[in-house]
Amino acid sequence: MVDRLTGKFLTLEGSEGAGKSSNLDIVVTTLRDCGVDVATTREPGGTETAESIRELLLAVRDEPLDDLAELLLMFAARAQHLTTKIRPMLRAGTWVVCDRFTDATYAYQGGGRGIDAASIALLEQLVHGDLQPDLTLYLDVPVEVAFQRIGDRDLDRIEREERAFFERVRANYLERAGREERIEIIDASASLEAVAAAVEQTIRRFVAAHP
Numbered sequence: 001m002v003d004r005l006t007g008k009f010l011t012l013e014g015s016e017g018a019g020k021s022s023n024l025d026i027v028v029t030t031l032r033d034c035g036v037d038v039a040t041t042r043e044p045g046g047t048e049t050a051e052s053i054r055e056l057l058l059a060v061r062d063e064p065l066d067d068l069a070e071l072l073l074m075f076a077a078r079a080q081h082l083t084t085k086i087r088p089m090l091r092a093g094t095w096v097v098c099d100r101f102t103d104a105t106y107a108y109q110g111g112g113r114g115i116d117a118a119s120i121a122l123l124e125q126l127v128h129g130d131l132q133p134d135l136t137l138y139l140d141v142p143v144e145v146a147f148q149r150i151g152d153r154d155l156d157r158i159e160r161e162e163r164a165f166f167e168r169v170r171a172n173y174l175e176r177a178g179r180e181e182r183i184e185i186i187d188a189s190a191s192l193e194a195v196a197a198a199v200e201q202t203i204r205r206f207v208a209a210h211p
């Protein structure tokens with residue numbers, strides 16, 4: 001049976017400190033101003049079970065987490081999230097804005113950890129088939145700037161990776177953004193106001209193209 005998803009699926013991507021949290025509000029406010037019924041969520045997480053998986057993924061422990069276990073947990077959380085939250089909302093015509101999705105898996109587990117893209121693509125196909133975001137905003141910021149913004153806050157397991165890891169993550173995002181038409185690159189090294197203006201403009205353009 002064909003799954004009729006009438007809502008639009010938007011995702012926000014970027015390295016930590018790129019300003020996703022800060023700009024999620026701009027996306028939602030702009031969509032509401034355009035009369036769109038919108039809900040927000042995040043990955044890994046978004047449902048009670050998926051949030052428990054998030055805790056497993058981000059907790060700092062003595063036992064190192066195996067790269068493949070990390071990849072499978074990301075997709076386990078995603079499967080749960082899609083079935084119990086994202087697909088039902090899209091079916092009901094609600095637009096969903098998700099803080100990170102599978103592009104992050106290609107960037108972090110693929111680019112960062114070095115897992116081959118073909119293995120990720122296999123899981124992607126299994127977990128979400130043809131469902132892809134209709135629009136992805138990639139907030140791009142040099143690693144140096146991101147590190148300065150994060151400062152000395154309490155870092156989770158993934159944030160503790162070394163600089164070279166985040167350089168590979170960024171390179172992977174940029175490479176995908178160059179290939180995928182749905183991914184819009186936003187220069188997130190600009191001021192908060194300039195980034196917010198670029199985000200708002202991109203959202204208004206998308207809504208105008210999808211009345």
Ligand code: Z5A
Binds near residue numbers: 022
């Ligand atoms: N992950 C993965 O590995 N694989 C996957 O498939 C998925 C995720 C889905 C948790 O994600 C981790 O999961 C993440 C990737 C991994 N790990 N890392 N590292 P998350 O999205 O929940 O966590 P995060 O990336 O650490 O989010 P964040 O720290 O909240 O980043 P942010 O939302 O982009 O930053 P922010 O809180 O909006 O801004 C950070 C600070 O910078 C704050 O003080 C702002 O005021 C400041 N800021 C933001 N923009 C500006 C500008 N333009 N100018 C000046 N200052 C700014």
